[in-house]
Amino acid sequence: MSVEPRGALCVIPARGGSKRIPRKNVRDFCGKPIIAYSVEAALGSGLFDEVMVSTDDGEVAEVARRFGASVPFMRSAKASDDFATTADVLVEVLAEYEARGRSFDVLCCLYATAPFATAGELEAAFSMLGEGSPSIVAVTDFDFPPQRAFLLGEDGGLSWERPEYALARSQDLPPAAHDAGRFYFACVPEWRAARGFVMPGCRGFRIDPARVQDIDTFDDWAMAEMKYRIWQEGKESE
Template structure:
């Protein structure tokens, strides 16, 4: 079965300039995603989709391929991940190369490992899911969450005012690291989350959104804790 890793890494980043190749504990953050994909042993090719020559050079230096540059349309602020993936798969098809399964692996996901990628891929295959992605459990029950309007707080679910936390169903959110998907189903539905998506659960140390300087520092601290780095 032919498998492709697609790492989408455009040059523009409003909140953290040059985020995709910014040094994370000594090496470009995108290098972690490339290494995880290569070390998993799952892929026929690990490629980076970018519109930026510097990112392309860093990607190649760390072992990924950049067979073509991303189009302007797929690199603007409004392009979706699905549109980027469609472009990549279409460009490969034009050259006579097609893949049965692919993984969209984000460039700012230093916690991803080959082991996690293999676990998620196994779930995709054994569960006949459209897609599989990692999730995190909310540390506090969302059923006891509040909304604040004009300074006044009220419960979103007042029926749970007196519910014990341990009696409430756990809730999860997308970890924002990667998505495994069957190519044929994806091209038909053009979505990475469907009514037939599977999930693998991560611990809080295995993920961190990185959208601000504080996020970046937290991610580095978590990584050090996870890998026992002093």
């Protein structure tokens, strides 16, 4: 079967077996299933030839389709266990599309628990690929300079992780950021060679920390909803 390039693919990984927050990917978040925010942002950007959800779960698939995403095939058991990585999921998705006669030049991975994602930031990050970068990673600032981290021994003893920065002023420390846990873009050939999004030439797309929240626990969920409501109230007052 011949394979023809078809532009950009957005993959939203969303398995059914969340451990710490059961049914996390379809849990109600400020009025609708949390995955709906990611689907709507991707579709609203108009960037993608396909916005698909990779899942092993029938309910997740039904919710994804209801909000406009494609679920053309279900994720395999191997790519759904506790040891599977995001890269494993994306490899499987690309291979399955190619087996069906479709390939893509650009890959976006957008997490299902990204209610702060917007079409506008996806568009802005996508445009950076056109400026010569092979990949883009959404990042945000640390709350505290990571160069000032301590190592904690088993006996409670402290030592500097980076002693060379022990006496440096905060404003003199080199800028640092961390993965925002939101989205990634890459040109497919380069992503396949690196099997990841951080590669030579990669650039960071900075996001305001006020709109970033890891959601791994129920406390995280409550914090994310609080941040989301504050964000929405701010937009309404503009």
